[in-house]
Amino acid sequence: EVQLVESGGGLVQPGGSLRLTCAAYGFTFSSYSMNWVRQAPGKGLEWVSYISSTGGTIYYAASVKGRFTISRDNAKNSLYLQMNSLRDEDTAVYYCARDFLRFSTDYWGQGTLVTVSS
Amino acid sequence: QSVLTQPPSVSAAPGQKVTISCSGSSSNIGNNYVSWYQQLPGTAPKLLIYDNNKRPSGIPDRFSGSKSGTSATLGITGLQTGDEADYYCGTWDSSLNAGEFGGGTKLTVL
Numbered sequence: 526e527v528q529l530v531e532s533g534g535g536l537v538q539p540g541g542s543l544r545l546t547c548a549a550y551g552f553t554f555s556s557y558s559m560n561w562v563r564q565a566p567g568k569g570l571e572w573v574s575y576i577s578s579t580g581g582t583i584y585y586a587a588s589v590k591g592r593f594t595i596s597r598d599n600a601k602n603s604l605y606l607q608m609n610s611l612r613d614e615d616t617a618v619y620y621c622a623r624d625f626l627r628f629s630t631d632y633w634g635q636g637t638l639v640t641v642s643s
Numbered sequence: 644q645s646v647l648t649q650p651p652s653v654s655a656a657p658g659q660k661v662t663i664s665c666s667g668s669s670s671n672i673g674n675n676y677v678s679w680y681q682q683l684p685g686t687a688p689k690l691l692i693y694d695n696n697k698r699p700s701g702i703p704d705r706f707s708g709s710k711s712g713t714s715a716t717l718g719i720t721g722l723q724t725g726d727e728a729d730y731y732c733g734t735w736d737s738s739l740n741a742g743e744f745g746g747g748t749k750l751t752v753l
Contacts, residue, residue, distance in 0.1 A: 562688075569746050572743065586741055625693065628734060629676070629694065630733075633688055
């Protein structure tokens, strides 16, 4: 059974850093591109970042470029999101999602909540 | 402000049909495939439609998708109370090299 499990969320002060992890189970992780998508409280979905299966291609949303870094370790079946210089507006539930085909994301984790507040 | 425009809400009676539109541009919907997602309250999004009109295994044929030019449409027939959810369209934007989601549409089954 395909499972994605995010961890690493929590409360952090503005300007602080946090590293999210997404552990993948039940499929050949190294064969799939992955995405991070976030959802602010009561708001819609916002795409954050994409990484190809090998890690050779990476894209970021303009709102996080230069502050967030996506990476993966295929040997550990894990996806990461390093978040630096966090702002209030980064407060959201962060989901990792498997890229099934042409930016169709067929499996999502349960999400991890990141709260940026002083 | 989302690049893809969806109506904030739609409603219909049980058993009826509803459509949800998603409007974009040539750099996103016009030249890329569209997906649709259902998000029930308190849960992660679920893929309903990919490649404009294909359904993943397990998605009933009450759900359908179409695309014309720079717009896409999700159709749901035989509405059930369990269909009450937020629905999002999504696609890639080739000019921005970024993923995009619509602002979401809340479906109410009256």
